[in-house]
Amino acid sequence: MSLGVGVSPGNVAVHHGVGSLKSMDRKVKVAEVALRCLILVLGVLVASLVATDTQVKKIFSIEKKAKFTEMKALVFLVIANGIAAGYSLIQAIRCVVSAVKGSVLFSKPLAWVIFSFDQVLAYVCLAAVAAAAQSAVLGEFGQTELEWMSICNMYGKFCNQVGEGIVVALVVSISMVSISCLSAFNLFRLYGKNKGTAGDI
Amino acid sequence: MSLGVGVSPGNVAVHHGVGSLKSMDRKVKVAEVALRCLILVLGVLVASLVATDTQVKKIFSIEKKAKFTEMKALVFLVIANGIAAGYSLIQAIRCVVSAVKGSVLFSKPLAWVIFSFDQVLAYVCLAAVAAAAQSAVLGEFGQTELEWMSICNMYGKFCNQVGEGIVVALVVSISMVSISCLSAFNLFRLYGKNKGTAGDI
Numbered sequence: 001m002s003l004g005v006g007v008s009p010g011n012v013a014v015h016h017g018v019g020s021l022k023s024m025d026r027k028v029k030v031a032e033v034a035l036r037c038l039i040l041v042l043g044v045l046v047a048s049l050v051a052t053d054t055q056v057k058k059i060f061s062i063e064k065k066a067k068f069t070e071m072k073a074l075v076f077l078v079i080a081n082g083i084a085a086g087y088s089l090i091q092a093i094r095c096v097v098s099a100v101k102g103s104v105l106f107s108k109p110l111a112w113v114i115f116s117f118d119q120v121l122a123y124v125c126l127a128a129v130a131a132a133a134q135s136a137v138l139g140e141f142g143q144t145e146l147e148w149m150s151i152c153n154m155y156g157k158f159c160n161q162v163g164e165g166i167v168v169a170l171v172v173s174i175s176m177v178s179i180s181c182l183s184a185f186n187l188f189r190l191y192g193k194n195k196g197t198a199g200d201i
Numbered sequence: 202m203s204l205g206v207g208v209s210p211g212n213v214a215v216h217h218g219v220g221s222l223k224s225m226d227r228k229v230k231v232a233e234v235a236l237r238c239l240i241l242v243l244g245v246l247v248a249s250l251v252a253t254d255t256q257v258k259k260i261f262s263i264e265k266k267a268k269f270t271e272m273k274a275l276v277f278l279v280i281a282n283g284i285a286a287g288y289s290l291i292q293a294i295r296c297v298v299s300a301v302k303g304s305v306l307f308s309k310p311l312a313w314v315i316f317s318f319d320q321v322l323a324y325v326c327l328a329a330v331a332a333a334a335q336s337a338v339l340g341e342f343g344q345t346e347l348e349w350m351s352i353c354n355m356y357g358k359f360c361n362q363v364g365e366g367i368v369v370a371l372v373v374s375i376s377m378v379s380i381s382c383l384s385a386f387n388l389f390r391l392y393g394k395n396k397g398t399a400g401d402i
Contacts (some may be wrong), residue, residue, distance in 0.1 A: 070346040073335050123378065126324055127331035134274050134332040138339065139347075145271045146340075148349040177324065184385060 028182065029099060035179050036092040042172045043085030047078045049165040055158035066155040071139075073131040074162065080128035081169055084121055084176060111187045118180040125173040132166050229383065230300060236380050237293040243373045244286030248279045250366040256359035267356040272340075274332040275363065281329035282370055285322055285377060312388045319381040326374040333367050 055066045068074040091114070139159060142150035152159035256267045269275040292315070340360060343351035353360035 070344065072338065123324070123327055126328055130328035130331040131335040134335045135339075137273065138336075138349075143271065146349075146352050148339075148347075151347050 028185065029095060032179065032182050032186075033092055033095045033099075035175050035182070036088045036095060039088040039172055039175050039179070040085050040092060042168050042175070043081040043088065046081040046165050046169045046172060047085065049161055049168065050074055051078050053158055053161040053165070055155045057154055066151070066158045068162070071132075071135050073128075073135040077128045077132040077165070077169055080124050081172055084125055084172060087117065087121060108187075108190055111183070111190055115180070115183045115187050118176070118183045122173070122176040122180040125169070125176045129166065129169045129173050132162075132169065136162060136166055229386065230296060233380065233383050234293055234296045234300075236376050236383070237289040237296060240289040240373055240376050240380070241286050241293060243369050243376070244282040244289065247282040247366050247370045247373060248286065250362055250369065251275055252279050254359055254362040254366070256356045258355055267352070267359040269363070272333075272336050274329075274336040278329045278333040278366070278370055281325050282373055285326055285373060288318065288322060309388075309391055312384070312391055316381070316384045316388050319377070319384045323374070323377040323381040326370070326377045330367065330370045330374050333363075333370065337363060337367055 050068050053068055057064045057066070068078065136159070138148060139162075140150060140152045142148050251269050254269055258265045258267070269279065337360075339349060340363075341351060341353045343349050
């Protein structure tokens, strides 16, 4: 009888699930690092694809140069993906450091900060892709009702490279959304784990 | 000594905080209903502002009519805000019904479904605003490098009304983001409350 004192059903359940929890913890951490590295690589790819994209056309004796700064949406895309890449580098380092140190649990305020940043960046990346895609559609097809002519007939190579950049940026955005779901999961788990302290609710 | 058997610190804490929890519950519910109603009203306002916006100009003997269907981004904006309004109506009804029934706690799967829908709609609304804003900037200022002329010199009234629609749509998006944070909170609380069951983690 005395063995039962102080052992609540909650404690039993926690001990019961420690093995599967650790394995899930590891999977989540691996997925997080993989996604962060993917965003880092693809974010840099988008920024360099779009920012280095130029094409010169000679119309009679006048040289015309197409570059990404002519479309504000493309500048926004480059900046957003650059920030996402830099942020993901910092986060990937944090993940690796915490894995090396073996500290799986982090503080709630830190989890909240990471969750918030992930959410904001996911929204910013998606907004940048939406604006750039809208510009790209106008560039590709023009808008004959408004007498805006397609520019991709003239600057085919430029448009193709921007198109590739936007497709990769879409992958970055989807990865950012996945990361923000993962960091929400991390937050949920912290709230689920810390049983028995009044500050949790 | 025997009084202490089976009473874990967790249980004590839960009983301690029931009063403040109920008051917080009420505040969250009120905030949720208010935000849902705001999105409902403003979503309808955006859709009607943009969809009913037309302007006819006579250039010599040719009549030209500006309407929102000429810009795909505006069509996307109308559809996204229409869906957000319809969804918010359903959710507001659910909130009111659960308040009348007095059932504060809902099931985890339902909380997950609401959280997911809220997230998706927040992303969709924000993407629609970003694309429409990009179109609006092009319409207002043109893009002289690409020989796309401003159309707002000609269709001033049309552009103003679209501009108003986009500003209101931005408020809808921010409200949707707030709602998705609120439904995340609702999910967190479910995970924080159900202490002591193995299925929580």
